[in-house]
Amino acid sequence: MALIVQKYGGTSVGSIERIQAVAERVRRWRDQGDQVVVVVSAMSGETDRLIKLAKQLQERPEPRELDVLLSTGEQVTIALLSMALAAQGCPARSYTGAQVHILTDSAHNKARIRDIDAARVRADLEAGRVVVIAGFQGIDEQGDITTLGRGGSDTSAVAIAAALKADECQIYTDVDGVYTTDPRVEPKARKLDRITFEEMLEMASLGSKVLQIRSVEFAGKYRVPLRVLSSFEEGEGTLISFEDNDVEDAKISGIAFSRDEAKLTVLGVPDQPGVAHRILGPIAEANIEVDMIVQNVGADEATTDFTFTVHRNDYASALDILKRTADELGARQVTGDATIVKISLVGVGMRSHAGIASRMFASLAKEGINIRMISTSEIKISVVVDEKYLELGVRTLHEAFGLDQPA
Amino acid sequence: MALIVQKYGGTSVGSIERIQAVAERVRRWRDQGDQVVVVVSAMSGETDRLIKLAKQLQERPEPRELDVLLSTGEQVTIALLSMALAAQGCPARSYTGAQVHILTDSAHNKARIRDIDAARVRADLEAGRVVVIAGFQGIDEQGDITTLGRGGSDTSAVAIAAALKADECQIYTDVDGVYTTDPRVEPKARKLDRITFEEMLEMASLGSKVLQIRSVEFAGKYRVPLRVLSSFEEGEGTLISFEDNDVEDAKISGIAFSRDEAKLTVLGVPDQPGVAHRILGPIAEANIEVDMIVQNVGADEATTDFTFTVHRNDYASALDILKRTADELGARQVTGDATIVKISLVGVGMRSHAGIASRMFASLAKEGINIRMISTSEIKISVVVDEKYLELGVRTLHEAFGLDQPA
Numbered sequence: 001m002a003l004i005v006q007k008y009g010g011t012s013v014g015s016i017e018r019i020q021a022v023a024e025r026v027r028r029w030r031d032q033g034d035q036v037v038v039v040v041s042a043m044s045g046e047t048d049r050l051i052k053l054a055k056q057l058q059e060r061p062e063p064r065e066l067d068v069l070l071s072t073g074e075q076v077t078i079a080l081l082s083m084a085l086a087a088q089g090c091p092a093r094s095y096t097g098a099q100v101h102i103l104t105d106s107a108h109n110k111a112r113i114r115d116i117d118a119a120r121v122r123a124d125l126e127a128g129r130v131v132v133i134a135g136f137q138g139i140d141e142q143g144d145i146t147t148l149g150r151g152g153s154d155t156s157a158v159a160i161a162a163a164l165k166a167d168e169c170q171i172y173t174d175v176d177g178v179y180t181t182d183p184r185v186e187p188k189a190r191k192l193d194r195i196t197f198e199e200m201l202e203m204a205s206l207g208s209k210v211l212q213i214r215s216v217e218f219a220g221k222y223r224v225p226l227r228v229l230s231s232f233e234e235g236e237g238t239l240i241s242f243e244d245n246d247v248e249d250a251k252i253s254g255i256a257f258s259r260d261e262a263k264l265t266v267l268g269v270p271d272q273p274g275v276a277h278r279i280l281g282p283i284a285e286a287n288i289e290v291d292m293i294v295q296n297v298g299a300d301e302a303t304t305d306f307t308f309t310v311h312r313n314d315y316a317s318a319l320d321i322l323k324r325t326a327d328e329l330g331a332r333q334v335t336g337d338a339t340i341v342k343i344s345l346v347g348v349g350m351r352s353h354a355g356i357a358s359r360m361f362a363s364l365a366k367e368g369i370n371i372r373m374i375s376t377s378e379i380k381i382s383v384v385v386d387e388k389y390l391e392l393g394v395r396t397l398h399e400a401f402g403l404d405q406p407a
Numbered sequence: 408m409a410l411i412v413q414k415y416g417g418t419s420v421g422s423i424e425r426i427q428a429v430a431e432r433v434r435r436w437r438d439q440g441d442q443v444v445v446v447v448s449a450m451s452g453e454t455d456r457l458i459k460l461a462k463q464l465q466e467r468p469e470p471r472e473l474d475v476l477l478s479t480g481e482q483v484t485i486a487l488l489s490m491a492l493a494a495q496g497c498p499a500r501s502y503t504g505a506q507v508h509i510l511t512d513s514a515h516n517k518a519r520i521r522d523i524d525a526a527r528v529r530a531d532l533e534a535g536r537v538v539v540i541a542g543f544q545g546i547d548e549q550g551d552i553t554t555l556g557r558g559g560s561d562t563s564a565v566a567i568a569a570a571l572k573a574d575e576c577q578i579y580t581d582v583d584g585v586y587t588t589d590p591r592v593e594p595k596a597r598k599l600d601r602i603t604f605e606e607m608l609e610m611a612s613l614g615s616k617v618l619q620i621r622s623v624e625f626a627g628k629y630r631v632p633l634r635v636l637s638s639f640e641e642g643e644g645t646l647i648s649f650e651d652n653d654v655e656d657a658k659i660s661g662i663a664f665s666r667d668e669a670k671l672t673v674l675g676v677p678d679q680p681g682v683a684h685r686i687l688g689p690i691a692e693a694n695i696e697v698d699m700i701v702q703n704v705g706a707d708e709a710t711t712d713f714t715f716t717v718h719r720n721d722y723a724s725a726l727d728i729l730k731r732t733a734d735e736l737g738a739r740q741v742t743g744d745a746t747i748v749k750i751s752l753v754g755v756g757m758r759s760h761a762g763i764a765s766r767m768f769a770s771l772a773k774e775g776i777n778i779r780m781i782s783t784s785e786i787k788i789s790v791v792v793d794e795k796y797l798e799l800g801v802r803t804l805h806e807a808f809g810l811d812q813p814a
Contacts, residue, residue, distance in 0.1 A: 096552075
C-alpha cells in the first residue's frame, strides 16, 4: 500500500464533467489499495473571474483581501470533488489550507509554506477516506488567509507529500510529461522518462511551465519523488528523481527558455565594496525577483558596470528604483531592455564534460544570433538574446545537442 | 461614539456597484465617529449558482461538503467589500466565520451558533478599522466549516452584536421596515416605527420574511436593539425594542402569514401517556421542525387524534415517518394536506384585551373562510385555512383590526 499525493490543476477540474473524471481516476487508485491525498486548484477561469471583480474595485487590490477572495476558488473545487467522490461511493473529506494548518509567512499573494500539521489528514487516511486539500492557499500566524501565488498548488502538493512522507507526488497537468524543450517551439521535442531534480529545477526556473519552481525546490529538499503526468491520457509521465548513474551519459537533458525577461544595466558605478548590495537591496525590498546578475569592469578602472534581469512585469518598477539608486551612487547612466529572452541548456552531465559552452556559442553564432549576456551554473548555461531569436535559437540548440534522438 | 453592527443581504451586495454603495454608507457611519462591524451575505444568485454545481454531482450533496462550498459565497463578498472600503480611503479588514471563531454545533446546513470570540474584532475596531465578517457561516469544534441555513446572516449579525455588546444591530434589506402585513398581499399595509421583540418574533416565525426568526430570538435573548431598514433608501426603518408602555395601546401590531405549511394528522392513536413524544420524537430526529401541534379527543375515549404542521418542504419525509410510527402505535389512519396556509394576528396588547379571538373568527366566518386549526399564544392567534383563502383572509383581518390607520 502506497501513500500517493495527486495534484490536479485548473484545466483538469475545469468543469463538472472533468471533476467527475478526476474523481474516477482518484477512486481507481484508492480501489487498488493506495492511500490518496488530492490537491486541487481553482476551476480554470475562476481565478481570473475573481481578479476581474477585484479590479473593478481597486486597480491594485489590497493584498490581504485579494487572498481572502482568491482562496475561495480552490475551496469550491475541494467541495465539488469530494461530492463527486462520494457520488462514486468513495468516502472523501475536503480541507482548506487553513483547516490542515498550511502555515505560511505573511507575504500575501506570494506566501511561502513554513509548516503543515498532517495529523488530521493521517487520521482520515487511516479511516479509509480520500483527503481533498485546497492548493495554493495557507494561513499565517495571525490566522490570516494567504496564497502562494500562481502555480502555488504544485508547491502545496509537494509540501503536503513531504509532511506525510508520501511515496510519490503526482502532478497531473495538460501535458504528458517534461520535454526536451517546448514542443510548440520545436516540434521535434521529445518526452523524457526521467530527469534529475537539479535539471528540473533549472528547467522550471528557466520558464518551462510544466512545474512551478518552488514545488521542485521543495521536492528536492524533502526528497519527495515527483512525477508529472497527463490528467487526460494514460501514461507514465516523467519521473523527477535523484541523480543516479545512468543519467551521467546524457550530457544535456533539455533546453529551457523564458520570454518574460527584461534586462537593466547601471553604467559607471564607483567600484566600491558593497555596491552590488546597494543596487540590489532596494530591488529586493520591493519584492522584485532578480534572476541573472553580471558585473563587469567599466570603461575606467574606478567604475564598474552592473547588469541584471527581472521578470518583464517588474521592469517598470525596477527601472524606477534603479534610477533613484544610481543617482545616490553617482553612477553614469541607467539603461534597460524589455525585449530580450533567455535560452538555457540544462543537463547534469554538463559538469563532467568540457566543451559544451563553446559548442553552444558556436551554434548560435553560426545562425547570426548575438549573445547579450551569459551566465552559467553547475548544470546549465544561459544566454540572453533578442526576443526575435527565441525560436531559431531553441531549434538550433535542440538539433546541435541531438535532443531529438532517444538518449 | 456608538458601536454599530450592520448586516447587508444578498440583494444589497448583488453587484460591484451595490457593493460600492454599501461601502459608501458604511464609510459615512464611520466618518460620523461610530465603530462599524459589517456582516454580509453572498452576492445574490451566488448561493444558487453553487447549489446548482453541487446538484450536478449529487442529488443530495454531502452536507459537510455543501457547507465548504456555500461558505465561499460570503467569503467573496467580505473581500470585495473590504476592497471597496479601502478604495474609499476607509481602512477595513475581512474575516470568515472561522477566523472570528463563530463556534457552532455540527449540524451542517443548519448549524446553531454557540459562541463567538470577539477579541480580534475589538482590536481592529480600536485601531480605527471597519470589520467585515462573513455571515451565514461558522466553524464547529472539529474545525469543520458549517453554515446556519438560509437567512443565517441575520443571526450572525445579531450574535456578533451580542458578543460585542453593540449599541444597535441594523439589518439592511430591500424593504424599508416591518409592515403591518405583506404589502404585496394588502396594499394598505403600513410601516411600523417600532415593534416589540415578542411581536417581531411571532411575525418572523409566522412567515414575515423581513428577519430570520433565530436572529430575533438571539436579539431578544441578548437584549440587542435591532433595526430593520432599507439599503436602497434613506429612512429610520423599524426599531425592534423591548416592551414599553406606549405599546400597550396598540392591541394588534400586524398580520403574519406563511404559505409554506403542511398539516399531518394521526387518527385513532391509543391515548396513553408519552404518545405525543412517540409521534414527534422520530420527526425531530429527522431534523424536521414542527410548528403547530393540536391534540383532540378521538372518536372513542380510548384514542386520540393528533395533528401538527411542518414546513411544506418536509411534508413528504414527515408523512413517511409518521406512517411508520402510526403502524407501531396501532393508530387507525394517517392523513395530510400540503395545501394549507397559516394566518396569524400578532400583538403584545392582546394579553390585556379580551374579545380579540372572537372578533377574528367572526371576521373570517363572514367571508366564508373555514378555519381548519387554531393555536394561540400570549401575543398571537394563528389559524390554518385552505391556501386559496390566504389573500382574502389577510385583507379581511387587516381591515377588521384597523391596521391601515396610524396607531
